[in-house]
Amino acid sequence: MRLLLMGPPGAGKGTQAAVISERFAVPAISTGDIFRANVAQQTALGVAAQTYMDAGEYVPDEITNAMVADRLAEGDCAGGFLLDGYPRTPQQVAELDEILALADVGLDAVVLLEADTDELVSRLLARAREQGRADDTEPVIRRRLEVYAAETGPLAADYAARDLLARVDGLGPVDEVTERILTVLTSVAAQRTATSAP
Incomplete structure (x- = not known):
């Protein structure tokens, strides 16, 4: 599974x-993890x-994009990945498209966790x-x-137009939200298996 997880701050991503x-x-x-790892290891990208x-x-897109490309090229991503916090801009969406195209793979789903703004404010406070x-x-x-x-609205619309977006209610007990996400992704996995069958 190659997945993106999107959602506002405090949604529990x-x-x-x-x-x-x-x-x-x-x-x-x-x-965040990629940034910390590059900075800690003092890679050229981390120093920049x-x-x-x-x-x-x-941090400019080109540095973030390069870090993500490096991470996705690592061996543990060969069978899939879950990206959290990237892409954040239309430019980063285009860059991710290019990274995946070069690897001859595509996204399976984009999960958008949605939550009421006032609830998120309470959570974050x-x-x-x-x-x-x-x-x-x-x-x-x-x-x-x-x-x-403002930043991610256009991204959600783009992925919806590609029939990749799954909107999931992010409010409620953690295990209930997990169940909602897994229900959506299990359906995606089943569809993928059906389409790849001979």
Whole structure:
């Protein structure tokens, strides 16, 4: 399975990514993990990214794209992967299309976790209190959610047009949300098996 997991901050992507990757035996790849690994290993890309991060600037697409391409070229991704947090922009969608085309593979599904904004704000405020993040105020959180909606709305529409998008209600107990996602993906896996059968 080659999957993308999308969803606003606080929708529980990280939690669900871990379960899904285990269920389908594919690596869960988050851009945050890729960045940290490259910075820790002082790779050329990591050093370049660190320069932007230290300046409080957005890491350019070309660096992020190169890191993702390197990660997807690793052996454990040969049988599939779950990308969490990438792509975030139409330019990154185009780049991912190119990376997959070069490997002669395609995406099986894009899961979009959806949740009510006020519920997400409550969740993120609670998380900020637990983690002692005083700068995560309600206006800051609402702004992050607005930016997410503006950036990823076009991506969801693009993947929907390709008949890859599965919208899943991200609210409720973790295991219930997991069950909803697995129901969708099991159906996708069955369809893929049916179409690849001789």
